[in-house]
Amino acid sequence: MEYIGEHLGIGKVGNVFVILSFVFALLASLSYFFAAKDNDDSASWKKIARISFRLHSLSVMGIVGTLFVMLMNHYFEYEYVWHHSNRIMPMRYIMSCFWEGQEGSFLLWTFWHVVLGLILQRTAKNFEAPVMSVISLVQVFLASMLLGITIGEYHLGSNPFTVLLREHPEYSKIPLFSDANYLSNPAFDGRGLNPLLQNYWMTIHPPTLFLGFALTVVPFAYAIAGLWKKQFNEWLKPALPWTYAGVTVLGIGILMGGAWAYEALSFGGFWAWDPVENASLVPWLVLVGAAHLMLINRNKGQSLFTAFFLAILSFLLILYSTYLTRSGILGETSVHSFPTAGMAGQLLVYMFCFVLLGFVLLIVRWKHFPKQTQEEGIWSREFWMFVGAIVLLVSAFQISFYTSIPVWNKLFGMNKAPLKEVIKFYNNWQLPFAFVVTMLIAVGQYFKYKNTDIKEFLKKISVSFVIALALTFLMIYILDFDDRYFSILLFSSIFAAVANIDYMFRVLGGKVKKAGASIAHIGFALVLLGALISTSKKEVISQNTSGKDVAQLGKSYSNNDNILLTQGDTLKMGKYLVTYVRKRHEGINIYFDVDYLTQAENGNLVKEFSLAPLLQTNPRMGNVAEPDTRHFLTYDVYTHITFADMEMLKDKKETADEYAQAKNHTIKKGDTLFSSNAIIIFDSLSVNVDKSKYQLKEGDIAVEAHFQVLDIQKKYKANPIYVIRDNSIQPIESRVDELGLKFMFWQINPEDGKIQISLQEKKSNVRDFIVMQAMIFPYINILWIGCIIMAIGTVLAILERIRKK
Amino acid sequence: MKKIHILGIIVIAVAIGAIFTALNKTSTYADFTEAASDPSSEFHVVGKLNKDKEAIYDPKVDANLFTFFMFDNKGTECKVVLHKNKPQDFERSEQIVLIGQMQGQEFQASDILMKCPSKYNEGQPTANK
Numbered sequence: 001m002e003y004i005g006e007h008l009g010i011g012k013v014g015n016v017f018v019i020l021s022f023v024f025a026l027l028a029s030l031s032y033f034f035a036a037k038d039n040d041d042s043a044s045w046k047k048i049a050r051i052s053f054r055l056h057s058l059s060v061m062g063i064v065g066t067l068f069v070m071l072m073n074h075y076f077e078y079e080y081v082w083h084h085s086n087r088i089m090p091m092r093y094i095m096s097c098f099w100e101g102q103e104g105s106f107l108l109w110t111f112w113h114v115v116l117g118l119i120l121q122r123t124a125k126n127f128e129a130p131v132m133s134v135i136s137l138v139q140v141f142l143a144s145m146l147l148g149i150t151i152g153e154y155h156l157g158s159n160p161f162t163v164l165l166r167e168h169p170e171y172s173k174i175p176l177f178s179d180a181n182y183l184s185n186p187a188f189d190g191r192g193l194n195p196l197l198q199n200y201w202m203t204i205h206p207p208t209l210f211l212g213f214a215l216t217v218v219p220f221a222y223a224i225a226g227l228w229k230k231q232f233n234e235w236l237k238p239a240l241p242w243t244y245a246g247v248t249v250l251g252i253g254i255l256m257g258g259a260w261a262y263e264a265l266s267f268g269g270f271w272a273w274d275p276v277e278n279a280s281l282v283p284w285l286v287l288v289g290a291a292h293l294m295l296i297n298r299n300k301g302q303s304l305f306t307a308f309f310l311a312i313l314s315f316l317l318i319l320y321s322t323y324l325t326r327s328g329i330l331g332e333t334s335v336h337s338f339p340t341a342g343m344a345g346q347l348l349v350y351m352f353c354f355v356l357l358g359f360v361l362l363i364v365r366w367k368h369f370p371k372q373t374q375e376e377g378i379w380s381r382e383f384w385m386f387v388g389a390i391v392l393l394v395s396a397f398q399i400s401f402y403t404s405i406p407v408w409n410k411l412f413g414m415n416k417a418p419l420k421e422v423i424k425f426y427n428n429w430q431l432p433f434a435f436v437v438t439m440l441i442a443v444g445q446y447f448k449y450k451n452t453d454i455k456e457f458l459k460k461i462s463v464s465f466v467i468a469l470a471l472t473f474l475m476i477y478i479l480d481f482d483d484r485y486f487s488i489l490l491f492s493s494i495f496a497a498v499a500n501i502d503y504m505f506r507v508l509g510g511k512v513k514k515a516g517a518s519i520a521h522i523g524f525a526l527v528l529l530g531a532l533i534s535t536s537k538k539e540v541i542s543q544n545t546s547g548k549d550v551a552q553l554g555k556s557y558s559n560n561d562n563i564l565l566t567q568g569d570t571l572k573m574g575k576y577l578v579t580y581v582r583k584r585h586e587g588i589n590i591y592f593d594v595d596y597l598t599q600a601e602n603g604n605l606v607k608e609f610s611l612a613p614l615l616q617t618n619p620r621m622g623n624v625a626e627p628d629t630r631h632f633l634t635y636d637v638y639t640h641i642t643f644a645d646m647e648m649l650k651d652k653k654e655t656a657d658e659y660a661q662a663k664n665h666t667i668k669k670g671d672t673l674f675s676s677n678a679i680i681i682f683d684s685l686s687v688n689v690d691k692s693k694y695q696l697k698e699g700d701i702a703v704e705a706h707f708q709v710l711d712i713q714k715k716y717k718a719n720p721i722y723v724i725r726d727n728s729i730q731p732i733e734s735r736v737d738e739l740g741l742k743f744m745f746w747q748i749n750p751e752d753g754k755i756q757i758s759l760q761e762k763k764s765n766v767r768d769f770i771v772m773q774a775m776i777f778p779y780i781n782i783l784w785i786g787c788i789i790m791a792i793g794t795v796l797a798i799l800e801r802i803r804k805k
Numbered sequence: 806m807k808k809i810h811i812l813g814i815i816v817i818a819v820a821i822g823a824i825f826t827a828l829n830k831t832s833t834y835a836d837f838t839e840a841a842s843d844p845s846s847e848f849h850v851v852g853k854l855n856k857d858k859e860a861i862y863d864p865k866v867d868a869n870l871f872t873f874f875m876f877d878n879k880g881t882e883c884k885v886v887l888h889k890n891k892p893q894d895f896e897r898s899e900q901i902v903l904i905g906q907m908q909g910q911e912f913q914a915s916d917i918l919m920k921c922p923s924k925y926n927e928g929q930p931t932a933n934k
Contacts, residue, residue, distance in 0.1 A: 375807060387812065394816055398823035405831065416831040417849035420904045420916055425830055429823065562868040562890050615893070623893045642890040643864055771868045771890050 003166070005183045006077045007070075014066035014161030021059035021110075022143040028052035029136035036129035036229070046129060050121060053136060056143075057114045063146070064111055067104065067160060071097050076190050077183060079168050080104070080160035086190035088588075089198070096197045099206050102326055102343065103146055103160045108207060110142045112214035120218070127238060130225035131218075138217055141350045145343060158343065195588075195616045195624045201260035209257065209280060212250025213318050216287060218242035219294070220315035223308050224358065227365045236298045239311070241801040243291040246314075248794035250284045255527070255787045266625045266640045268775055269535065270783070273426040275330045278403040279321030285396040287314040289389035296382045300449055303376075303386050304369055305362075310389065312358040317400070319351045329406050379454055381447035388440040395433035399426065427535075431489055434528055438492040441521045442468075442499040445507075464502045468495035479537055479778065486536050493532065496525035516797030523790025530783025534636075541574030542639075542774040562642050566676070567768040570597065570605070576637075577605060580770055583644075590615045592641055592770050596630075613640045613772070636777040643771035659742055662758040669753065675761055678711040678739050680718070685748075685755070689721060694732055700725045705745050705755060709736050720745035720757060740764060832904070836877040840907040850903045850912065852877040854896070862891035875901060875912075887914045895919070 031049035035042045067080075071094055076082040084104070085097040099105045117135050124131050148159025166177040176182050196202075219239045226235030257277060258270035271277065290310035297307045324330055327344035376383035402425070405416050419425050446452075446461050472491040481487055504510065504518040512519075542563035563573060565580035572578075581593040591612040597605045611628040627640030665673055673680040682705065689702040696702055701724040709716040720734040720743040734743045740762030747756035835848040852875045854860070860873035871887040873895075885903060892898075898919040905914035 375809070378808065383808070390812060390816055394819050394823075397820055398827075401823055402827040405827065408828075415834050416828070417834045419830055419832060420847065425826075429826070562864075564864050564868045625893055643862070643868070643893070645864075769864065771864045 001178075001180050003077075003183070004181045006164075007073075007075050008077075010066060010070060010075065011078060011161040011164075014063060014070070015159065017059045017062035017066060018143070018146050018148075018159055018161060021056055021063060022140065022147060024052045024056035024059060025136050025139035025143050028056055029133055029140055032129050032133035032136055036133055036225075042129070049129070049132065049136075053117060053121065053132060056136070056139060057118055060107075060110055060114045060143075064107060067098060067107070068094070070160075074190065076188065077164055077166070078160065079163040079165045079171075082165045082190045084190070084193060086192035088189070089193055093193055093198050093203065095203050096206075097193050099210075100193060100197060101160070103158050105206065105210070106142055106145045108210045109214060110139065112207075112211045113139055113142065113217060116214055116218060120221075124238065127222065127225050127229075127231075127235065130228050131221040134221035134224045135217055138221075138354075141353070145346065154345075156346065196264065198616075199260060199264040199626075201256060201263060205253065205256040205260050208249060209253030212246060212253040212280075212284075213322075215242060215246035215249055216283060216315045216318050219246065219287075219290060219311040220358070223311040224361060227308065227361045230365065230368060232304060232365075232369055233297065233301065236294050236307070240291070240294055240298060241798045243287065243294060243311070244794050244798045244801065246287050247284070247291055248791055248798075250280065250287065251794075252787065252791055254280050254284060255783075259784075262638075262780075263629065264626055266627055266642075266773075268627075268638065268640075268773065269538070269777075270780075271531065271535075273399075273423050275403045275406075276325050278399050279324045282396045282400045282403075283314045283317035283321060285392045285399075286310055286317055289392040289396075290314050292385050292389045296385050300376075300382045301370070302372065302382050304372075305366060306386070306389065308362055310393065312362060316351070316355055316358060317396075319347075319354060320400075323347045323351055324403070324407070329410065377451045379447065379452040379457075381444065381449050381452070384440055384444055384447055388437055388444070391433055391436050391440075395430060395437075398429050398433075402426070428485075431485065435489050435492045438489070438496040438525055438528060441496040441525060442492065445500070445503050445518065445521075460506075461499065464495065464499035467502075468498045471498065475533075479533065481533075481537065483536055486532060489528070489532055493525045493529040497522050497529065500525070513796065513800060516793050516795075516800050518793070519796060520790050520793025523786045523788070523793050526782050526786025526789060528786075530780055530786055534777040534780035534783060537778050539574070539776045539778075540773070541576070541776055542772055543573070561773050562771045563774070565594070565770050565772055573774060574776065576608065578774075580768075580772075581610075583768065584612075588617050590617060590644075592644065592772075594639060594772065596637065609637075611637070611639050615641055615644060631781070633781065634779055636780050637774065638777060639772055639774045641770055642773050645769070658763050659740075659760040660763050662744070662760045664746075664756060664758050666754050666756045668755075673759065675739070675741055675759060676767060677761075678709050678716075678736075678741065680741075680759070681708045681710070682706075682755075683708055694721060696723065697725065703745070703748060705743075705757065707734075707743065709739065709741065711739060714738075718743045722746070722748060722755075836879045837881045837883040837907070837912065838877075838879070840912065844907045847904065847906050850875075850877055850905075852901055852903070854898060854901060855882055856896070860891070860895065864890070875903070883912050884910065885912045885914055887917055889915075889917065892917060892919060 028049050031045045031052055035045035035049050070078055070081050071085050072091075074081065074085065074087055080101055080103060084100045085094070089097070097104075099108045113135060117132060117139070120131055120135065121128060145157045146159055147157040148162050149156050165171055166182075171177075176185070176188070179185065182188060219242060222235040222239035222242070226232055254277070257280070261267065261272070261277075262270035287310075290307065290313075293303055293307035293310055296302050297304055323344070327347055329344070376386065402418075405418060408414060409416055442464065443457075443461055446457050468491060471494050472487070475481060475490060475494070476487060481490060500518040500521045504515045504522075508515050508518065540561050542561060563571065563578075565571060565578060567580050567582070570577050570579045575598070577597040577599065579595045579597065581595050584591045584593065591614045594611050594613070596608045596611065598608055600606045609630050611630055613628040614626050616624045616626060625641045627638055629639070630637045667673065667682050669682055669684060671682050673682070684706045686704050686706065687702070689696065689704045691700075691702070694702070703722045704719050705722070707718040707720075709718050716736045716738065718734045718736050718741070721732040722745040723730045723732060729746065731745050735741065736743075742760040744758045744760075745755065746758060749755070832847045832849055835850055836852075837850060840846075840848040840850055855874035855876055858874040860871070862871045868890055869888055871889065871891040873885055873887070874882055875885050876882050887903075900919070902918040903912060903914040904916040904918075905912060907913070
């Protein structure tokens with residue numbers, strides 16, 4: 001069939017770019033390889049290599065540009081475009097569509113490598129050839145992920161330009177494609193972007209994170225180059241600023257992911273030790289270790305092997321994290337891993353190639369390393385920095401090992417599921433590491449290289465120690481911080497911040513330019529402090545008010561985190577009174593306006609603020625709840641909808657006059673019942689029923705029940721009658737029409753005097769309600785401020801490094 | 806003995822501890838029968854919702870109580886009492902992972918994970934909305 005209106009040309013253009021990017025990456029890698037060998041031709045190889053890498057860069061830009069054009073013009077004939085975008089989606093999320101899929105996210109990563117490669121071509125000088133050879137080789141592998149060709153039985157990569165929707169094996173038989181003009185069908189639209197990704201943070205978090213990922217390739221490439229060219233110390237100087245940059249950008253990227261989770265996801269926090277989060281945290285920890293060891297080496301030439309090892313490892317861990325998140329192996333354990341796209345095998349091959357390259361080269365060259373003449377002194381800065389780096393490595397190992405349980409399951413045929421309280425498990429394990437690291441951050445700079453006069457050291461550090469101790473007790477008092485285990489980290493992170501502030505002013509004389517390290521460490525300490533306080537003092541203020549005690553079922557069931565709010569009612573919640581005011585429809589979002597009130601001294605209610613948590617309705621992808629958070633200087637109030645009756649969301653005018661399903665109650669005299677609009681009290685029973693009024697016969701047995709029905713303004717009566725006529729029960733109903741209530745009297749138990757009645761309400765009575773969760777996160781701003789300070793500090797450190805050149 | 810060796814020993818000890826706890830501090834994927842045979846332990850049970858039976862959630866009575874019936878992967882049906890709110894889009898779930906323990910004839914779940922095919926992959930190209 002000839003299809004009408006398809007844009008097949010642009011796909012061909014894109015595909016040509018894909019092939020070219022692969023070919024030129026291969027050419028660049030090979031020619032840089034020959035250029036790195038010292039021979040007569042190296043200059044001309046270098047020329048070819050440079051041109052090849054530039055052409056590779058152009059091809060990558062071409063791929064990116066083509067894909068954007070396809071997305072922006074809604075070319076849904078392409079599976080990728082159909083899969084990740086649609087017409088109704090706001091244009092500002094077009095970037096998110098771009099990297100939602102595996103292909104796009106690999107492309108983003110490739111793109112950053114190209115940018116870094118182009119900078120390194122100009123700045124790496126002697127190291128250009130070996131470093132660029134490694135980076136080009138990485139690019140060969142990444143470019144192959146997009147090739148989308150089939151060799152024999154094996155598919156190599158997935159190509160967004162060659163997979164047409166109508167040819168896709170899953171969709172090809174769909175009736176839509178029997179119409180040659182399917183594209184002009186006005187109702188045909190893309191599947192659209194995952195609603196969770198339609199968020200501000202999601203447009204900036206992935207590019208930042210991927211730049212962080214990409215930056216780890218630079219220390220890796222330098223380390224390989226250093227080993228290869230036997231320049232065991234020379235690689236450190238140019239690689240250090242790049243490593244710092246990696247630490248900064250990857251760190252910010254991870255915290256942005258946390259901010260996204262906090263603002264847009266509904267698990268109630270910024271960090272859940274989710275495998276995907278861990279997959280980027282682990283390489284960051286190792287990269288931080290690598291940066292510090294590289295610095296020791298640069299200054300003192302110690303622990304060279306470990307410096308190489310960590311610099312190589314951090315990149316390999318990025319590859320491993322890619323494997324974890326892209327191969328589908330995490331499956332049930334993670335909420336946001338990518339579905340598999342058949343690239344698992346390819347990713348494994350990719351990973352093992354670089355593991356071999358890195359570690360074989362390291363072991364082969366080990367014996368050529370310059371001999372370390374003497375051991376580090378116990379009072380030297382380099383020794384404690386080394387200890388710190390090792391602690392980071394062990395911490396990374398613990399996280400990585402537990403995160404990899406699905407991998408161990410697969411490898412060893414086990415069947416282990418992660419713990420339910422996995423957050424607590426990680427927290428308890430990581431706390432001692434965090435304690436040691438923060439203590440080292442506090443004292444580290446007071447140690448001198450080689451040897452430290454210990455009396456001098458104690459004198460200098462004691463001020464900070466005393467201040468930190470005082471601050472810690474103050475914090476414990478203010479926050480009512482009762483967890484002793486966590487309070488040691490409270491102290492150590494305060495100590496780290498105070499000691500570095502002190503160092504910056506007293507030792508460095510407040511020279512900001514020189515204080516990059518101190519500032520970065522202050523920031524890191526504050527991040528930990530903010531995380532510690534906001535997590536351990538997080539308070540769920542929404543409480544189950546149903547009166548049912550679920551906690552009796554066992555410790556893990558004290559799950560009273562939800563509150564039911566009926567429209568118009570005001571309930572107490574923590575220090576606030578809350579009212580569910582209304583719901584609003586805006587596009588695909590339904591906002592639920594919730595007012596937070598407090599009681600003034602004169603008893604009046606004062607509105608403090610309003611929150612509007614929302615539900616995003618998406619007929620294809622399901623509904624997604626997005627929280628809303630009110631930020632204050634010292635705490636955040638976080639709310640999100642855990643349940644809203646979707647039936648209620650429809651217009652129900654037609655059925656408003658009908659009675660809803662009856663509810664049965666067994667009650668005794670004096671009991672109280674609640675309808676949605678009234679309080680009902682069972683007063684008494686009487687047998688003196690006015691028989692003529694109710695047209696009762698002589699032989700009937702009749703008992704009348706008397707109820708008081710009270711709403712806010714008035715008191716009503718309801719008198720349903722229990723009648724036995726000819727051995728069958730024929731009750732007479734009683735209605736309170738003003739309140740839309742109907743009573744039926746069904747049974748009397750003469751032994752205990754209890755009666756059974758049924759109560760029906762008109763559907764118009766049933767008011768809208770939501771089930772909501774609300775939490776207070778105290779001092780979470782310390783975390784975000786720490787993040788910014790850390791970024792400023794590392795940027796200063798990078799500038800200082802570059803200046804020293 | 807050099808300092809580096811002492812450090813090495815500590816590192817190895819901690820690493821072994823990390824491996825050991827990681828392998829022990831886990832629960833196991835199981836079916837209802839296995840969960841019933843050991844009511845004191847917590848299990849992860851994977852299965853599918855029984856769509857023919859009623860799933861009851863009445864937030865007016867208890868916003869933290871939701872009951873439904875589920876088949877495990879071996880096809881055994883069991884009543885499930887979830888002590889949480891009913892998750893959004895519950896009916897659309899393709900696969901359910903329950904975390905909890907068996908009490909009598911009921912599986913008392915403290916948490917639930919759902920796999921909704923729709924979130925990522927499902928949704929066929931269509932022109933009828």
